[in-house]
Amino acid sequence: MSKYLEEQKENIQRVNQLVTDLSKAGEVREQLAHYKEKYNRLIKKYEELDSVFQFHKRIVQNISSGIITTDQKGDITFLNKSALELLGYESREVLGKPIHTLFAEPQKVKEIFQQIFEQHKMFESQEINLKSSGDEIVPIGFSTTLFEFTNGQQGVVFIFRDIREQINFRRQMSRMDRLATLGELAAGLAHEIRNPLGGIKTSSEVLLETFSPGDFRAQLVSRVVKEIDRSNALLQRFFNFAKPSRPKPAFHSLPNIVDGVFLLLRSRMLKRKVSYKTEFGSDSTNIYIDESQFEQVILNLLLNAMDAMPEGGHIELVSSYEPHTLATVGQKEPGAILIRVKDDGAGIPPEKIENIFLPFYTTKSDGVGLGLSICIRLLDENAGRLEVESELGRGTVFTIYLPYINQTQQES
């Protein structure tokens, strides 16, 4: 009997235990629900943070400025897309490398980073040269920021921009400045010289009539008259350069102008064994320009190209329309017509290329050195510009930029 009771007692205890366990299960379930809610909230927060992170990452990656970050040793920890594109590297090729290895003047960069870390100096709108993977030198403008990680370590954010275009424009402006002063001087001088020359010519012509045609003195005096004519022609060129007449722009057919100039040079080109080809891209045949000024530009470029190929060669004139390019700084709507004049002549040594646009710079025994200065001047008057690329021994390309003007819009 007592055994039976014992058993019942044990059963009751087991049931009691079960009941307490069950009531605990409720508690556990409650806690579980609590944790689950917390977990869901965390997941939501994580997703929000992740989308903010992705948003910032996209901005950093797609911004047109290059961004490089380094650790406190100056070793690269991150580069955005623009930085990689400009440098021509894959991320893995440069990550972990010292940042100064990306520059043309590494010592200068080492000093900059030393000043950032030691004196907490910040650099703003400075200029320096990058060296791309293909060893191309790329001038950049840059700013730096020192920042501190949460673990107390420091790093640098290096933000930069390609400033090649800016430098080109800057050079052009200073060239124009110099040209303007020189031009005024030349115009004054030419004017002063032209008057006495006129007097000498008239006197010589009178004198000439006093000699019989066979007289050797008649030959001498007619030589004087010829030399005066040559000097006058030269002075006329000074004038053109110094004070180009106000352009009278209108719409003209580029192929017509170009064909006309080639026609003018045909016999000279045949004699010099120079062949040529022209190619006019779509949307690039209608130009808004002063016709005779533009003819002069093309003529000067073709004459130079021929001079660069004394043994004969080939000239190509190619035009194209570039909707996103600006012909000059002040142009309001983008869009330019590019006219490339390419020769396969002697080329220009890199150290001389800056000089060729200077007035009176010439390497020719019979050159005046005004051809290109006149081109620049005339193109400037017509809201255009001129650029050059050359490779010694291979040839030269001059590129004329003219603003693209849509005739239909202009007329409506």
Ligand SMILES: Nc1ncnc2c1ncn2[C@@H]1O[C@H](COP(=O)(O)OP(=O)(O)OP(=O)(O)O)[C@@H](O)[C@H]1O
């Ligand atoms: N296509 C070219 N290839 C090689 N060198 C060139 C070319 N065009 C110009 N140059 C260089 O630039 C210099 C200046 O050219 P620019 O036309 O201003 O003067 P120039 O031809 O010497 O004299 P001119 O006043 O008779 O034109 C030239 O003397 C020449 O050295």
Ligand SMILES: [Mg+2]
């Ligand atoms: Mg010339």
